[in-house]
Amino acid sequence: MHSGTLHRFGSYLKNQWASPRRIRFWLLVLVVLYTLFGFFALPWIIQYVAVDTAKEDFDRELRIESVQTNPYTLTLQINGLELDDVDERQLLGWERLFVDLTWASITNTAWSFETIQLDKPTIQEERFVSGETRFSRLAAENAGTESKESESTQLPAIQIHTLIIEGGVLHFTDNLKNENKPKHVSLALQAVGLSVKDFTLQKDASFPVRLDARFKKGGQLNFDGQLQVLPTFALEGSTSIKELALMQAEPYLQQFIGVRLDSGTLTLNGQIQADAQQPFSLQGSAGINSLSVREGTKDEPLIGWQSLETQQLDLSLKDKRIEATPIIIEDLSGRVVINDDKTTNFGQLVTQSPKATDATESKDADPFSITIEAIELADSNLHFTDNSLPLPFSTRIHALNGEVSTLSSQSAEPARVKLEGKVAEYGSARVDGSVHAWHPTRQTNINLSFRNLQIPEYSPYTVNFAGRKIAGGTMDLDLDYSVDESQLDGKNNLLLHDLKLGEKMASSDAMDLPLDLAIALLQDSDGVIDLTLPVSGDVGNPQFDFGKVTQQAVSNAITSVVTAPFSFLANLVGAGSEELGRVEFLPGRSDLSPPQRQRISRLREALKQRSQLVLELAGPFNKGFDSPPLKQNKAKEALQQKLAEQARGIANSSLTSEANQDIVEAMFTTHYPETELETVKARFREQQSEATHETDFDALAYRNHLAEKVIEAQTITDSELKAIANARAEAVRDALVNADADAAIAADRVRILEPKEVDSPDAERVAMEVGVSAE
Structure with missing residues (x-):
């Protein structure tokens, strides 16, 4: 029974389910599902x-x-x-x-x-x-949901x-x-x-x-x-960045420097590589075009150019190396301002410095090796203003061309600098020398030459220097600077042409110097002032102030001239240490001795070279020194008058002459009415011998005594002393203006002042100190 059942079930499956029709059905069902x-x-x-x-x-x-x-x-x-x-x-x-x-x-x-x-x-x-x-x-939340097992699971193929x-x-x-x-x-x-x-x-x-x-x-x-x-991740291939707008980087740049990017594009082409051994490398060309940068707060132009490019740029983070073929900059424009407090417009832009996350690691890190074959400038311009120099200038250098030779951070060899440009319409500028770009205070030798610069009529630094407006003039400027291990040894040479000062300006920092006189002394017959100013100091010392050092050099140069103007004039004509500002006279006399005439001749020669100088002559007198000869002259004049009244010849007008004894006795009696002549004569009689009881009369001694007493009795007034003083001044003026036509100076360049009573240190001469001023 049991076996029959199984047989029937198998027959059922074979006939009902395993039949081709049934299989097709279920396949169809599966396909549908x-x-x-x-x-x-x-x-x-x-x-x-x-x-x-x-x-x-x-x-x-x-x-x-x-x-x-x-x-x-x-x-x-x-x-x-x-x-x-x-x-x-x-x-x-x-x-x-x-x-x-x-x-x-x-x-x-x-x-x-x-x-x-x-x-x-x-x-x-x-x-x-x-x-x-x-x-x-999102990743942090996702990590929290992952199990440890999933973390160790390998990536699927x-x-x-x-x-x-x-x-x-x-x-x-x-x-x-x-x-x-x-x-x-x-x-x-x-x-x-x-x-x-x-x-x-x-x-x-x-x-x-x-x-x-x-x-x-x-x-x-x-x-x-x-x-x-x-x-490991590895990337290699060619890349290009075309006309990247740099304005996109402005917010990040403003975190460290206060600027505004108006325009500028970056172009980069090359091969890049990044792998386990090389974090990043680039080999190619680079350029920045149409750059325009402004100061963020003042909204004034700072720097820019039409194009900057290098044909080969090699960057390697592994080797910490940057190398570039010549960088060519066309149509560069920049504005450099040195403020009166010695800060610069570039230095004031920095808002903060990037801070290293690990100070020790940052300190020990090897620096990048940077090599630039050259920097070439073409058709560029630079607006330069220095408000810190004592006799500075503000100028625009255009058509600036030249180059800076190879710059390498790994070499002790400095870069050679050679630039040339135009200033305003007719001025020029040249820069020659060498500088170590990464250690400028270690080794720098730079000469900046400016020619035919128009001195501005007004700017803050001219007021600080002079307290005066600059009415006109041009300037040639040679700035020679040598820095060796932070020690500055420089020499500035200024040639000022036709410099004219204008009205005074209020300034607490103005140098207290007689600039009108200084200019008149320094300016030669061609209107040129030549100043050589040594500048030295330790630029590595935080207390070093370049502006003050230069100002002191100018102050010393001008002070030495205005405090000893005649020594300066003597050097002009090779007179050495001769005192051209001192003219000496004999007592009571106004005539010039030959040595004094030679001195005046040299002074006249120096004045021909300094056409803006004016001499001031205050005739000197000294009562104790000049009165004796003046009294003698006055007594002699009185004798001559009496001789004339008596119709006697005045050819012999000696006070001690025997022919004039009677008149001199009368003059004596007039001045000394209480003194008897016989009493006076008795002083000059001598007894020859006791035996003869005869006496001799010394008539010459008697007449000399009368003359001395008559002279002593004369009165010299202040007006008479001033008259001789004026005569002395006029004698000097005549010697200056009445010389040969080629040697004489204009009469209006000599001014006679009020007579001046002076001391006479010796009994031989009285001296007139010549004054000098600007025209």
Whole structure:
């Protein structure tokens, strides 16, 4: 019975279920179920699981427009995906994701894809002030959901024949730290296109990659090369950046320097490499065009150029090396200002310095080796203003051309500098010398030569120097500076042509110097002032002030001239130490002795070379020195008058002459009425002998005594003393203006002042100190 039942059941299966008709039926059922699941159930499951996982595990909302699968072609398409962040800001999304899984994945040991294509993906990343980003926050949450086992799981084997991304957009928002509130910076890559061929995660396998993208604010990025993922990341290929707008980097630049980028584009072409041994290297060409940088606060031009380029740039992070062929800069324009407090417009731009995260590591780190073959300037211009120099200038140098030779941070050899340009319409400028770019205080020798510079009528530094406006003139300036181990040894030579001072200006810092006189003394007959100013000091000393050093040099030069003007004039005519400003006279006389005439002749020669000088003559007198000869002359004049009254000849008008004794006796009696002549005569009688009782009368001694007493009785008034003083001044003036036509100076250049009573240190001469002033 039991065996019969089994027989009947087997016959039933054979006839009912194992028949070809039944097998076809069940195959059809499986196909239908597979089709229904693949076309309808699977898309729903994928969409449900994705949305639910985003919500449950990440607390984020995921929206999917539709999911399409094809179980026969093994394709997947996800349309209209959008993932929001916790603040409902979109994090990522795409228009369409198409995945074509090959049937070979069933038999192979790797997931094999014929094509993966992503259309118009959008990624919106943001970095917050804390340093956290949207994706780093998402990754941190994802890490919390993973088990330790999943962390140790190896990556699946994947093969992708073609991976394509088209029309991608990458938005990046950066919240920079600011004093008051975060500053938002927005950067974007558009039209991102990525093409990868034969992608695989096999070790040591590389595959071709091509990337194209466009920066929203200007610029194109391209890369074509090879990529390796395992066992380490490696990238190699050619890249190019075309006309990248540098304005996009302005917010980051402003964190360290107060500037504004008006324009500028970066172009870069070359081969790049990055792997385990070489973090990054680049070999190619680079250039920055149409750069314009302004000062952030003053909104004034700072620096810019039409083009800057180098044909070969070699950068290696592994070797810490940067090398470049000559950098050619065309149409450079810059504005350099040295303020009156010795700061510069460039130095004031720095807002803060980047801080190393590890001070010790930063200190011990090897510096980059930088070598630039040369820097060439073409058709450039520079506006230079120095408000710190005591006799400075502000000028614009244009048509500036020249070069700086090889600069190397690894060599002790300084770079050679040779530049030449024009200043204003008719001026010129030249720079020659050498400088160690990385250690300028160690070794620098620079000569700056300016020719035919128009001295400005007014600027703050001319007021600080002179307290005067500059009414006119031109300047030639040679600045020679040599710095050796921080020790400055320089010499500045100034040639001022036709310098004219204007009205006085109020300035607390003005140097207290008689500049009108200084100019008149220093300016030669051609209107040229030649000043040589030594400058020295330790530029490494924080107390070193270049402006004060130079100002002191100018002050010393001018002071030495105005305090000893006649020594300066004597040197002009080779008179050595002769005192050209001192004219000496004999007592009571106004005539010039031959030595004094020679002195005046040399003074006249010096004045011919200094046409703006005016002499001031104050005739000297000294009562005790001049009165005796004046009294003698006055007594003699009185005798002559009496001789004339008596019709006696005045040819012999000696006070001691025997012929004039009676008149001199009368004059004596007039001045000394109480003295008897006989009493006076008795003083000059001598007894010859006791025997004879006869006496001799010394008539000559008697007459000399009368003359002395008559002279002594004369009265010299102050007006008479001043008259002789004026006569002395007039004698000097005549010697200056009444010389030969070729040697004489103009009469209006000699001024006679009020007579001056002076001391007479010796009994032989009285001296007139000549004064000098500017015309």
